[in-house]
Amino acid sequence: MTVKLNCTIAKGLIPSEKTVFIRRADGAIEEVIVSNKNLSGGKLEASEIGRNKNGILIELPRESASGRWRIWVAKSSVGA
Amino acid sequence: MVLTDREIQVALQNKQIIIKPPPDQSAYSSTSLDLTLSRVLQEWQPAAVEQIVCPTDKNYKFTNFVAKFSKTKKMTGKGYLLLPGIFLLGWTKENVELPTQGRLAARVEGKSSLARLGIGIHVTAPTIHAGFKGPIQLEICNHGPLKVKLTIGMPVCQLIFEQTLGTPDKGYKGQFYGQVKAG
Numbered sequence: 001m002t003v004k005l006n007c008t009i010a011k012g013l014i015p016s017e018k019t020v021f022i023r024r025a026d027g028a029i030e031e032v033i034v035s036n037k038n039l040s041g042g043k044l045e046a047s048e049i050g051r052n053k054n055g056i057l058i059e060l061p062r063e064s065a066s067g068r069w070r071i072w073v074a075k076s077s078v079g080a
Numbered sequence: 081m082v083l084t085d086r087e088i089q090v091a092l093q094n095k096q097i098i099i100k101p102p103p104d105q106s107a108y109s110s111t112s113l114d115l116t117l118s119r120v121l122q123e124w125q126p127a128a129v130e131q132i133v134c135p136t137d138k139n140y141k142f143t144n145f146v147a148k149f150s151k152t153k154k155m156t157g158k159g160y161l162l163l164p165g166i167f168l169l170g171w172t173k174e175n176v177e178l179p180t181q182g183r184l185a186a187r188v189e190g191k192s193s194l195a196r197l198g199i200g201i202h203v204t205a206p207t208i209h210a211g212f213k214g215p216i217q218l219e220i221c222n223h224g225p226l227k228v229k230l231t232i233g234m235p236v237c238q239l240i241f242e243q244t245l246g247t248p249d250k251g252y253k254g255q256f257y258g259q260v261k262a263g
Contacts, residue, residue: 049085050105057105067193067235069109 004043004079005058012036020044025055025072031065038062043079051075082111083184083241096182097241100175109238114191115172117236118215119155122146122169159231162199162222170201171215173233180211180250187240188216194236198224201237208239210248 007020012033022030022044038045038061049057055072063069083091085108091097099113107114128149134140150169153160162168178184186208190201203219218237222228230236 049108059109063109063192065193067114067191068106069112069114070106072106 001048002045003048003056003058004040005046005073006077006079007044009039009042022060022071022073023077025074030060030068030071032060032062033065034061048078081243083243084111085109085113088113088241091182091184091241094182096179096184098175098177098179101173103174107235112189112238112240114235114238115174115176115188115216116233117218117230118171118173119232120171121153121155121160121220121230122150123153124150124168155230155232157232159229162220162228162230164198164222164225164227167219167221170218170220170230170236172218172237173215175213175215176208176239177213178208178210181247182210183244183247185210185242185244186212187242188218188237189240191235191238194228197226197228198222199228210244211250 005022007022010019010021012018016036017033018036018039020032020034020039022032024030032044034044044061046061047059049059049070051057055074056078057070058073058078059070060068064071088097088108092099092102103113103115107116128145131145131149133145135142176186178186187206188202188208189206190199194201200221200223201218203221205219208216216237216239220230220236
């Protein structure tokens with residue numbers, strides 16, 4: 001299921017990309033370079049993989065700078 | 081055919097793939113599974129570059145060469161600073177087993193997060209054949225101009241699992257077992 005993630009958006013390396021920063025459930029910040037097409041209404045479109053009482057497991061559209069494709073985020077980070 | 085995350089999980093349940101310690105849910109992507117770096121690195125000593133290596137020489141033994149010209153480094157929490165141009169061997173923390181009858185093979189590939197820093201993790205030998213058991217050896221090289229810190233447990237490579245067509249001879253136990261081609 002596609003979800004929209006709260007994130008901070010900065011410019012990317014090339015005009016068709018943006019750098020986004022997402023807060024993980026553990027508080028750390030994950031940096032991902034994505035296509036402009038992965039963004040919608042100032043949010044990052046990502047896929048929900050699963051959830052538990054602590055948060056939601058998200059698959060990012062691209063691998064993050066720390067080497068992660070999937071991260072746990074707080075439920076409050078995810079919109080419809 | 082490349083296995084998706086769901087098919088990898090099914091193969092793990094069916095013991096077509098055995099990975100210890102078992103991967104965390106966050107280690108998957110849609111079509112791959114991340115593995116992590118163990119603490120052990122094999123670092124070439126300066127004297128190694130003075131040597132001439134001839135792999136086809138009848139007296140050549142890689143293990144002897146490694147024993148003589150490299151040093152085992154055990155990373156601490158501070159990690160290991162991989163300098164530009166340096167090549168070393170590393171291993172995954174995970175033990176991987178692909179039973180011969182599992183009809184699966186895999187390829188170990190690098191990760192874009194490291195590739196963009198100039199770090200390669202294999203040197204043209206990515207195939208994990210059916211029947212493989214053990215941690216995966218990584219041939220780690222810093223091709224870039226940056227000093228890059230390696231740390232214990234970092235996501236260092238990914239496995240792409242592929243279905244094989246049939247079972248290789250070594251795992252075959254069917255009706256044609258033991259038959260060989262004449263001549």
